[in-house]
Amino acid sequence: MKKILSVILGLGLSCSAIANEVSFEEYVDALKQQALEQGISQDTVNQAFEGVTYRPRAVSSDRNQPEKKLTLDEYIPRAVPDWKVKQARDLYNKHYTELKRIGDEYGVQPQYIVALWGVESNFGALTGGYSVIDALSTLAYEGRREAFFRKEALAALTILDEGHITAEAMKGSWAGAMGQPQFMPSSFLAYAADGNGDGKKDIWNTKADVFASAANYLSQSGWDDTYTWGRQVQVPESVDISMQGREAEKGKYLQEWSKLGITRYDGRPLPKLDNDIQAWLIMPDDHHGRTYLVYNNYNVLMKWNRSYYFALAVSHLADRIKY
Structure with a gap:
């Protein structure tokens, strides 16, 4: 166990050697031990890792990112099609009272909250069906970015320990991005907000929490609602x-x-x-x-996702919601 823990902590073997040196089950056992040492409860650890499964598709998705680069003239119409603009406007109007309240509280124009929601998860329709613990444990074990995914796995366990979601309901993408705003667990811990005052930060099912979490992220990252992007x-x-x-x-x-x-x-x-x-x-x-x-608001969007194309898709959708 000590040798395996040294792998997890990055002190022993190189990350690329992890999968060759220990089994997935051994790696998970060491990850559990590290979680307990960092104060995660035994009950949370037991529930989180019950039935944990190695997910080869998460590894193949991580290794095989799309290589073809679209131009903006090709990308923007695909990312912000007319049907998405219409849906965004309809949802903006439907939830305007709540969006306005949250936007005023955090200093973020509501159209940007809706635009992020739309670009990240198609307004909550595409949030991913992976167990977050499965995905993060798999990618940490695979080793290419072991330290990053190990840190995210421990953050996910903290979220479970705080009672915001159950392990069974904690679903996300193959990379562990969670819920309707697609927060990584570390982003959840830093920015997720309770938008309806029920004591939980439910970015999976509670729209008020989704809106407040997105707004809080932008606000804490330097957003200024005096200006556009x-x-x-x-x-x-x-x-x-x-x-x-x-x-x-x-x-x-x-x-x-x-x-x-x-x-x-x-x-x-x-x-x-x-x-x-x-x-x-x-x-x-x-x-x-x-x-x-x-402007700097665009730079804030780049903190959310370091893609020029992502930030421009959000910006264009926000503009089309309002105009």
Whole structure:
């Protein structure tokens, strides 16, 4: 057991050697021991790992991420089709009272809460059918990202120990992303919120908790509901493309970008704000593709998911909910 624990703690064998050195059952036994040593109750550990199963499909999904890269012109219509826009507007109107209450509490415009909900899980319809404990235990044992998935497995056990969900009901994606906002367990512990005051943070079934958790994530990450996310722009050939990027030093105020000849996509001047705002020029494909000026709210969306395409899908859906 000591040798196996040393593997889990990253002190003994290399991560890639784990599956060759110990069985899945031995690895899980050591993971249970570590959980107990970190204060997780015996009852929680017993319930969480009852019937735990190695899931080869989770491993194959992790190893075989799609390689084909779509352009934004191809991706945005697929990610934000008209039917999703209609559904988003209908749900925005249906839940507006609750969304407005939560949005006001956290300082986040309700359309962004709905847009995240739609892009992450198709408004709760696609949340994944894996046991989170199965998925995380499998991926930790597989070893490619052992430390990351071990940490997430221990976080999932903490969630169970706090009583927010049962082990049987804790379902998620092959990677362990959970519930309607698709939070990893560590994100749940950091940002999940009780939106209806019942003492639980149920991101699987309780919409108020889903909305509050998404809003809390954005709020804690620096969201400012005074502003939008950014806009698509036209950039003259005279602008040096090395100016694009989200590094802090590349931010310029809108009027600075305007003086360089950048306009809104329809050719109108950039907005003149009473309090000018910093923006970053991004070209997620290349300088021949779509170009945007983005504000810090966009940078916050990138904290949620480090994909330019994800953040743009959420931003476009939010815009279409409102306009």
